[in-house]
Amino acid sequence: MSLAELICPAGTPAALRTAVDAGADAVYCGFQDATNARNFPGLNFTPDELAEAVTYAHTRGTKVLLALNTYPPAGKVDLWRQAADTGARLGVDAFIVADMGVADYIARTYPGIRLHLSVQAAASSPEAIRYYCENFGIKRVVLPRILTIPEIREIRREIPCEIETFIFGNHGLMVEGRCSLTNYLTGQSTNMDGVCSPASDVEYVRDADGSMSSQLAGFTIDRFGPEEKAGYPTICKGRYTAPHRPEGYYAFEEPVSLNLSRLLPELIEAGVHAFKIEGRQRSKSYVRGVVRAFRAAVDDIKAGRDANIADLIALTEGQKQTQGAFETKKWR
Amino acid sequence: MITTSEPTARLRPGEGAIARLACLVLQPVLTRVVRRVAARHPSLFARLGPHQATDFLIDPVELPFALHLRPDPQALVFRAVPRDATPQAGATIRGRFLLLLELIDAEQDGDAAFFSRDLEVSGDTEAVVRLRNALDDMDGSLAEETSAMFGPAGRAVLARLRRAYPDATKPQEYA
Structure with a gap:
């Protein structure tokens, strides 16, 4: 053992x-x-x-x-x-x-x-x-x-x-040590600066209906309904719309x-x-x-x-x- | 600095006067609490870094007032403010009163409360993260320390609060 x-x-x-x-x-x-x-x-x-x-x-x-x-x-x-x-x-x-x-x-x-x-x-x-x-x-x-x-x-x-x-x-x-998603939006590096979704670039916006949007560097990366459980504001776990998925879907991973x-x-x-x-x-x-x-x-x-x-x-x-x-x- | 939305709860007629009275009564207690914390836990200010000067609005949703905190060691501010007179804040933290207290005391996990939507934050997220980390590095229980300041009556109030609070977010054992 x-x-x-x-x-x-x-x-x-x-x-x-x-x-x-x-x-x-x-x-x-x-x-x-x-x-x-x-x-x-x-x-x-x-x-x-x-x-x-x-x-x-x-x-x-x-x-x-x-x-x-x-x-x-x-x-x-x-x-x-x-x-x-x-x-x-x-x-x-x-x-x-x-x-x-x-x-x-x-x-x-x-x-x-x-x-x-x-x-x-x-x-x-x-x-x-x-x-x-x-x-x-x-x-x-x-x-x-x-x-x-x-x-x-x-x-x-x-x-x-x-x-x-x-x-x-x-x-x-994500291939760890290689992920550059945060870099693309914030200019800071997960791998060299040690920051994935730096808090200084994160904002949570509460909508009138009780929904909450999480934003990174001004980009909305998920929107949670009033009763929906939330996740971290990381791009890899964001929910996105695409022409074939207009309802929004987790393109990479889920929270x-x-x-x-x-x-x-x-x-x-x-x-x-x-x-x-x-x-x-x-x-x-x-x-x-x-x-x-x-x-x-x-x-x-x-x-x-x-x-x-x-x-x-x-x-x-x-x-x-x-x-x-x-x-x-x-x-x- | 980012400004936040207003506190969620709205005052009903007559509540404004009650809120003002409650704030007046509470103020000496809050002043005592914040000075005691600052004296006993001076290291927390270093973790706040530049956000010692940030105005935090702590919003216990079921109470008729909010709490305004500016954790500047040279000029500490911790005061109760009626909901119709809240200051512009750099960051707002919103949740049920005892949840907020238990977050400070590390009885609850802030991320878990955020995932479950029991805790809301808005405004400057870095300020909130710094405050959370600073408070989490404090040993001891702020709730216990505060209640002990008022002797048996204080402890009784705390015990009653804890009994009244549904403890839904703590880990449960399998049956």
């Missing part, structure tokens, strides 16, 4: 403490800048806050993983190097990286610290993953959310590193969250080492509820009991959930 570590999100120091107290095996977090893919206003850690967080987590036996999972634009790599230097000085247990240059710098400068390959690297074949392992000493790959469990099992047999998969939260299936609670035994059997919960941008309430639920489920499975996992539908986007490609490639 794999270790089945629970990897939990923290957008603030309070969220980190909440995740640790709720039973996280490891918590992942980032600095207040473009070096991570949740560079949202008011979120993330200062170096001083991270120092305290590392102490808090380590005292309780929890690891801290630092996300440096964006791509430095030409000439700006120093910000990523400095972040790595700070993380190493503060004693983080691993770096989560996507960019080869960042991976190379850390591998050469801090060979004693583990490197995890971010989902932002979009490495989904044994050949690609082995390349990262051989050249940068990657110890774990976070797989994109496009693979079935049989495919994960096959990949596990062919790679020399651990596998981490998402089990709950945002279900983003829905991943929930693999019922597939945990199969994932463990397939050799997945670590389960990742998405949501550094979410509240302590979300962190507490989701981490507790999955902690109990994983512990039950490890002990040979049936997992009795809490219903987390209220915390899902659009209050809808899916097992996505993990169940079948035909999920849409």
